Amino acid sequence: MTQHAPECNIPVHLTPEDVGRFTDVPAAAYVVEPEQPCELQWLHGGPHAAIVQSSETPGRNWWAVWESGSGYRIALLPNCSVVLDGVLGAGDEPVICSAYACHGGDHMWML
Numbered sequence: 001m002t003q004h005a006p007e008c009n010i011p012v013h014l015t016p017e018d019v020g021r022f023t024d025v026p027a028a029a030y031v032v033e034p035e036q037p038c039e040l041q042w043l044h045g046g047p048h049a050a051i052v053q054s055s056e057t058p059g060r061n062w063w064a065v066w067e068s069g070s071g072y073r074i075a076l077l078p079n080c081s082v083v084l085d086g087v088l089g090a091g092d093e094p095v096i097c098s099a100y101a102c103h104g105g106d107h108m109w110m111l
């Protein structure tokens, strides 16, 4: 079961240099695609954002963040720590929002 609001999906295009740089990090969790859709909720406030890569810093991931019509930046952002009320996920673990702290739009639950 997923509770999924429609996503924004406005894309950002990463430079080949950034794709290479974040593909080559130690213990990479993700394949870095040159085109990344915004993962936040449709009509969210604030900048668009797409996760680029995991990091070795606990509780932080690399995110591309951009405003419509301007360039992006990639930042090591702390995870959002909001927990979904009253629902447990896989292994009866609490479900934590999968976006970064202080993101726009609703929280994102991976169930």
Ligand SMILES: [Zn+2]
Residues within 6 Å of the ligand: 008, 009, 010, 038, 039, 040, 044, 047, 048, 049
């Ligand atoms: Zn967006």
Ligand SMILES: [Zn+2]
Residues within 6 Å of the ligand: 080, 081, 082, 097, 098, 099, 100, 103, 106, 107, 108
């Ligand atoms: Zn959140």
